[in-house]
Amino acid sequence: MNIIMLGAPGAGKGTISTRLNESFNLPHISTGDIFRENIKNETELGKLAKSYIDSGKLVPDEVTTNLILNRIEKDDCKNGYILDGFPRNLVQAEGLEKSLLNNSKKIDYVIYVFADENKIVDRLTGRRVCEKCGTPYHIRTLKSKVEGICDLCGGKLIQRKDDTEEVIRDRLKVYNEQTKPLIDYYRKKGILREVDGFDTVENVFNNVIKVLGLK
Numbered sequence: 001m002n003i004i005m006l007g008a009p010g011a012g013k014g015t016i017s018t019r020l021n022e023s024f025n026l027p028h029i030s031t032g033d034i035f036r037e038n039i040k041n042e043t044e045l046g047k048l049a050k051s052y053i054d055s056g057k058l059v060p061d062e063v064t065t066n067l068i069l070n071r072i073e074k075d076d077c078k079n080g081y082i083l084d085g086f087p088r089n090l091v092q093a094e095g096l097e098k099s100l101l102n103n104s105k106k107i108d109y110v111i112y113v114f115a116d117e118n119k120i121v122d123r124l125t126g127r128r129v130c131e132k133c134g135t136p137y138h139i140r141t142l143k144s145k146v147e148g149i150c151d152l153c154g155g156k157l158i159q160r161k162d163d164t165e166e167v168i169r170d171r172l173k174v175y176n177e178q179t180k181p182l183i184d185y186y187r188k189k190g191i192l193r194e195v196d197g198f199d200t201v202e203n204v205f206n207n208v209i210k211v212l213g214l215k
C-alpha cells in the first residue's frame, strides 16, 4: 500500500508514520529526516538544503522530487511505503503522479491529519526528536521513559533548530499557501482520508488504520 501523510508541520504525521512502520513494516520515508541526515553528514545535498530548512522554506522542487522518486524505486518499497512530508506543493504532487503513472503505479491513500494552528505551535515548541533515528517526543505529552533518551534506540533527544516559534510561523505560512491546496487535489481523486491529529497517539493511530481498511 502506497500512502501519503498530509498535514501541517506538527500535526502528528511523523508519529503516526513511525507506528505504521512498526505495525505493517512499510518504509517510513520522511523528506525532512533525509535532509537532516544529509546535513549531519555534510553531504552536497545537506549543504544545499540547510539554508532552506533553517529558515522554514521549501527545498527546491526538482531536488526534492528526484530524491523521492529514486527512494521509492528501492527494493524495500516493493510492497508499499509511507511518504511523510512529500509532496508539499502541486508541482511535487504532479511530478510524483506522472512518474508513478509511467510505471503503472499509484498512491492508494492520502491521510490528511488535521490540527488547530495554536495547538501546533505548542506542540512544536515542546517537541524533541531523537538525534539518531528521528523518533519524535514531547516534553509534556509524549515523554520518553528516560528523560532525554530515545526509547527505541537510546539516542539523545534534541530540539530541532526549526522548532522555534518564529520559524514555526514561517513553516505554517508555507504550509497554508503551498501545501493546503493538496487537500482538494487528493479529495477530488477520491483517495483522501481525514483524521484528527489532536487526540491520543493510540486513538489517532486506530483511526488511521480504520480509514486505511486495515482494521
Ligand code: AMP
Binding pocket: 009, 031, 032, 033, 035, 052, 053, 054, 056, 057, 058, 059, 060, 061, 064, 084, 085, 086, 087, 088, 092, 162, 171
Ligand atoms: P519536516 O521535517 O517535514 O517538517 O521538514 C523540515 C523541512 O525540510 C521543511 O521545513 C523544508 O525546509 C524541508 N522539506 C521537507 N520536505 C520537503 C518537501 N517535500 N519539499 C521541500 N522542502 C521540504
